[in-house]
Amino acid sequence: MCDKGSMAQYTRVSGFVGLITLQNPPVNALSAAVRQGIVDMVERALSDPIVKSVVICGQNGNFCGGADIKEFGTNMSGPPLVPMIDAIEAANKPVVAAIEGSALGGGLELALGCHYRIAHSKARLGLPEVTLGLLPAAGGTQRLPRLVGVPAALNLITTGRHVTAAQALQLGIVDQVTDHNAVDVAVTFSLSVAGQSLDARRISTYLCPLPSDFDALFEGVMQKVRQSARGAIAPVACVQAVRAAATLPYTKGMEREQELMATLFTSGQARAQQYCFFAQRAVGRWRMPSGARWETSKPRPVHKAAVIGLGTMGRGITVALAQTGLSVVAVETQEKQLMEAKQAVSGMLERGAKRHGVVPTLDRISYSQNIQAIAEVDLVIEAVFEDMALKTEVFQQLSAVCKPGTLLCTNTSALDVDKLASETPNPELVVGMHFFAPAHVMKLLEVVYGPRSSPQAVATAMQLGKKMGKVSVAVGNCRGFVGNRMLMPYLQQAFFLLEEGATPELVDQALEEFGFPMGVFRMSDLSGLDIGWRVRKRDELVEPDMASGKSARIRQGSRYSPLGDLLCEQGRFGQKTGRGWYQYDKPGSRVARSDPWLHSFLVEYRARHGLVPRSIDHQEVLERCLYALINEGFRILEDGIAAGPEDIDVIYVFGYGWPRHRGGPMFYAGMVGLAKVLERLEHYQQAHPDVPYLQPCSLLRRLVAGGSPPIHRWREVIKKHQSQL
Numbered sequence: 113m114c115d116k117g118s119m120a121q122y123t124r125v126s127g128f129v130g131l132i133t134l135q136n137p138p139v140n141a142l143s144a145a146v147r148q149g150i151v152d153m154v155e156r157a158l159s160d161p162i163v164k165s166v167v168i169c170g171q172n173g174n175f176c177g178g179a180d181i182k183e184f185g186t187n188m189s190g191p192p193l194v195p196m197i198d199a200i201e202a203a204n205k206p207v208v209a210a211i212e213g214s215a216l217g218g219g220l221e222l223a224l225g226c227h228y229r230i231a232h233s234k235a236r237l238g239l240p241e242v243t244l245g246l247l248p249a250a251g252g253t254q255r256l257p258r259l260v261g262v263p264a265a266l267n268l269i270t271t272g273r274h275v276t277a278a279q280a281l282q283l284g285i286v287d288q289v290t291d292h293n294a295v296d297v298a299v300t301f302s303l304s305v306a307g308q309s310l311d312a313r314r315i316s317t318y319l320c321p322l323p324s325d326f327d328a329l330f331e332g333v334m335q336k337v338r339q340s341a342r343g344a345i346a347p348v349a350c351v352q353a354v355r356a357a358a359t360l361p362y363t364k365g366m367e368r369e370q371e372l373m374a375t376l377f378t379s380g381q382a383r384a385q386q387y388c389f390f391a392q393r394a395v396g397r398w399r400m401p402s403g404a405r406w407e408t409s410k411p412r413p414v415h416k417a418a419v420i421g422l423g424t425m426g427r428g429i430t431v432a433l434a435q436t437g438l439s440v441v442a443v444e445t446q447e448k449q450l451m452e453a454k455q456a457v458s459g460m461l462e463r464g465a466k467r468h469g470v471v472p473t474l475d476r477i478s479y480s481q482n483i484q485a486i487a488e489v490d491l492v493i494e495a496v497f498e499d500m501a502l503k504t505e506v507f508q509q510l511s512a513v514c515k516p517g518t519l520l521c522t523n524t525s526a527l528d529v530d531k532l533a534s535e536t537p538n539p540e541l542v543v544g545m546h547f548f549a550p551a552h553v554m555k556l557l558e559v560v561y562g563p564r565s566s567p568q569a570v571a572t573a574m575q576l577g578k579k580m581g582k583v584s585v586a587v588g589n590c591r592g593f594v595g596n597r598m599l600m601p602y603l604q605q606a607f608f609l610l611e612e613g614a615t616p617e618l619v620d621q622a623l624e625e626f627g628f629p630m631g632v633f634r635m636s637d638l639s640g641l642d643i644g645w646r647v648r649k650r651d652e653l654v655e656p657d658m659a660s661g662k663s664a665r666i667r668q669g670s671r672y673s674p675l676g677d678l679l680c681e682q683g684r685f686g687q688k689t690g691r692g693w694y695q696y697d698k699p700g701s702r703v704a705r706s707d708p709w710l711h712s713f714l715v716e717y718r719a720r721h722g723l724v725p726r727s728i729d730h731q732e733v734l735e736r737c738l739y740a741l742i743n744e745g746f747r748i749l750e751d752g753i754a755a756g757p758e759d760i761d762v763i764y765v766f767g768y769g770w771p772r773h774r775g776g777p778m779f780y781a782g783m784v785g786l787a788k789v790l791e792r793l794e795h796y797q798q799a800h801p802d803v804p805y806l807q808p809c810s811l812l813r814r815l816v817a818g819g820s821p822p823i824h825r826w827r828e829v830i831k832k833h834q835s836q837l
């Protein structure tokens with residue numbers, strides 16, 4: 113017997129089992145139609161006298177990816193999840209969840225309403241709502257602590273992390289894990305428990321086990337989430353909801369859960385985080401200005417890759433490649449450096465494998481001092497020192513050594529990929545792969561194409577990024593690509609603010625309260641002030657004698673702050689030298705402390721240049737640093753370097769610490785209001801006419817003139833704007 117009409121299919125199997133299969137590919141999200149289907153099919157199974165037990169599963173080996181996130185911004189219709197799940201739990205026939213693939217969010221909450229849960233060994237479970245700015249409001253915050261205890265529930269709900277089936281079994285979330293077909297196992301199991309009392313199987317009736325250190329536990333977790341969430345409201349609400357589970361009867365706890373969810377559901381933070389979810393997926397559907405796109409560009413197979421240069425970046429890239437299962441040839445010409453790198457790479461792989469409970473992939477890597485060793489690889493990632501002449505030389509060697517068709521990638525954060533490509537006989541095979549340090553940890557990868565890069569080369573680099581677990585964004589070639597190009601006006605404004613009266617502490621505090629993990633000055637101290645100094649020297653911005661006179665603050669016709677250069681001249685390179693914008697106990701130490709020397713230095717500097725310090729508030733810091741950065745984002749869109757605002761936002765959220773609950777710079781601009789951003793840029797530009805970065809971009813003006821359309825409509829405006837430039 114079978115009903116195939118609805119988005120939850122009903123079949124009677126093994127004579128007496130009602131099998132309900134969710135059918136909403138690709139992840140069987142709980143759309144209104146699916147929820148209606150479940151309600152109808154459960155009712156049907158329970159009212160059928162022949163049916164002794166019920167199994168709920170998902171089509172195509174995937175249980176359920178949770179509520180349909182696409183419905184959130186709409187007028188939600190259809191049966192709500194809470195009464196649907198309550199009705200399943202209240203059923204008088206055993207209902208078993210057969211979990212294959214994922215059981216996430218509402219999917220896991222549905223399973224928690226069932227009387228038993230059987231998972232396939234490869235399944236993954238979790239309550240990731242917090243990552244969408246929400247909490248598990250279909251009873252998840254009330255049932256999970258009752259089932260697994262408060263500490264484990266707090267951990268899962270406030271982080272949103274997924275667990276494996278084995279971990280879920282250990283925690284008590286599932287009753288059985290199988291390597292066989294989970295649906296078949298669940299069907300057999302459901303018959304074996306048919307007729308037995310279900311009193312002890314309804315989680316909502318359990319007493320929540322209370323930890324002895326109850327208050328200390330909640331205080332500790334609350335402090336931790338407030339520190340790490342930096343202004344995000346969902347993790348805090350998650351803690352409050354779990355606390356309700358531990359202190360209130362189930363129905364009262366549910367009321368609290370719903371109340372907290374109501375605040376989150378309509379919040380700007382939830383909108384921002386859900387935008388991030390879809391933006392992260394949208395960047396995979398890349399396209400180039402030539403019209404080449406992800407759907408029509410087939411990647412080349414890559415079985416064997418090489419990394420050239422085993423400094424910090426090269427080592428991280430080698431680890432990331434080996435962890436995907438590729439054979440890697442790691443080349444370093446200096447013997448000592450090669451030996452050190454081998455040891456470091458092995459250590460990183462061993463630690464990673466230990467964390468994941470797997471065998472390290474050391475034997476996938478062969479090390480060599482000889483570049484001839486890469487003759488047979490399919491793809492090379494060059495990661496030598498950031499110097500154009502050196503990279504050009506390496507690329508010429510690569511072209512001579514590699515088999516025809518080998519893809520040549522350069523790991524660079526700023527150099528001209530097109531210029532490098534032009535030095536090779538096959539520029540179509542060249543792309544940039546801008547990794548972020550540490551390369552085996554950071555999620556972001558900018559794949560940089562030049563005008564001559566082939567779509568196939570881009571497709572191959574994008575696919576390799578995905579295999580490495582990266583969020584890869586295809587961007588055009590320009591100075592600093594997307595991320596670093598936008599960082600320039602941000603840094604510049606921070607320097608100017610110091611000249612005008614701010615301190616590093618004030619600027620950093622404003623940015624950290626906004627949600628960045630580190631303010632701009634603490635971040636500069638961490639990455640090293642000498643890096644920017646080297647670039648400024650190369651750009652001939654650093655003057656040999658900067659001691660006096662107004663001219664020292666003008667370079668190439670624009671306002672310039674030599675503050676960073678002056679610090680470097682004093683050997684203050686940041687954490688590594690124990691002194692930078694802050695002071696540290698010793699070189700390499702990470703705890704930044706205010707430095708009276710720096711404050712006196714700023715006072716003397718301002719006096720020398722006739723600058724009268726004024727009081728600067730957090731709002732000005734945010735407006736000047738962030739709007740200047742956003743303005744450059746609009747220029748990047750205008751220039752076609754990024755295909756859409758989502759690309760920029762994903763780069764900033766995954767690579768630059770932009771707080772996810774604020775969606776990314778371009779989304780944030782939309783939230784603030786494009787007209788407001790424009791008005792403030794105009795205001796600051798009038799006050800600082802010698803700062804070109806504050807000159808509002810014409811695309812921003814056009815969007816405002818067009819009534820500030822929502823972000824998903826910007827691409828249409830950009831296209832029109834570009835065609836008229």
Ligand SMILES: CC/C=C/CC(=O)SCCNC(=O)CCNC(=O)[C@H](O)C(C)(C)COP(=O)(O)OP(=O)(O)OC[C@H]1O[C@@H](n2cnc3c(N)ncnc32)[C@H](O)[C@@H]1OP(=O)(O)O
Pocket residue numbers: 138139141177178179180181182193214216217218219240241244246248249250390393394
């Ligand atoms: C009333 C409020 C109740 C809230 C409770 C909730 O349930 S909130 C939702 C909680 N669930 C999640 O957060 C899970 C989100 N999904 C994922 O983490 C992953 O998609 C996955 C399920 C682990 C599968 O990963 P995989 O890499 O295999 O695929 P993709 O991520 O690329 O997804 C494929 C397409 O499916 C879309 N999608 C995924 N989940 C949902 C969802 N819950 N709702 C709507 N759409 C979803 C995703 O956008 C992809 O679509 P494309 O069009 O192909 O980009």
